[in-house]
Amino acid sequence: MSVLRISNAVARAGSNQKKEILNRWSEYFEDLFKDERCEKPKIEKNIEGPATLKEEVEAAIKKMKNGKATRPDNIPVEIIKVLDNLEIALTMKLLNAIHHSGTIPEDLC
Numbered sequence: 864m865s866v867l868r869i870s871n872a873v874a875r876a877g878s879n880q881k882k883e884i885l886n887r888w889s890e891y892f893e894d895l896f897k898d899e900r901c902e903k904p905k906i907e908k909n910i911e912g913p914a915t916l917k918e919e920v921e922a923a924i925k926k927m928k929n930g931k932a933t934r935p936d937n938i939p940v941e942i943i944k945v946l947d948n949l950e951i952a953l954t955m956k957l958l959n960a961i962h963h964s965g966t967i968p969e970d971l972c
Contacts, residue, residue, distance in 0.1 A: 914955075914959045914962070914963075915958045915962065916955075917955055920951055920954060920958070921951065924946065924951075927944065929941055929944075
């Protein structure tokens with residue numbers, strides 16, 4: 864059902880029906896985006912030791928095999944393999960931040 868059709872249906876509905884329709888859609892989206900991931904893993908804070916190098920990230924990506932099932936992040940290996948230099952640099956920055964702080968950013972959990 865398109866957004867326009869839903870919008871038109873809500874516009875034609877009576878006051879009580881509108882509330883019921885909007886409540887049902889609210890329930891649907893809350894259920895759709897419900898976060899049921901498990902607890903964040905514990906990461907040891909590592910202030911010592913070298914940062915992750917670009918070459919290490921590139922080597923790890925090259926070792927990944929195509930056609931495998933996705934991990935909990937649901938990102939297929941084929942997508943990871945097409946990262947360009949900027950995206951690899953951002954990935955390294957994220958990995959190093961997690962490594963040195965010992966915490967995973969909330970929006971990744």
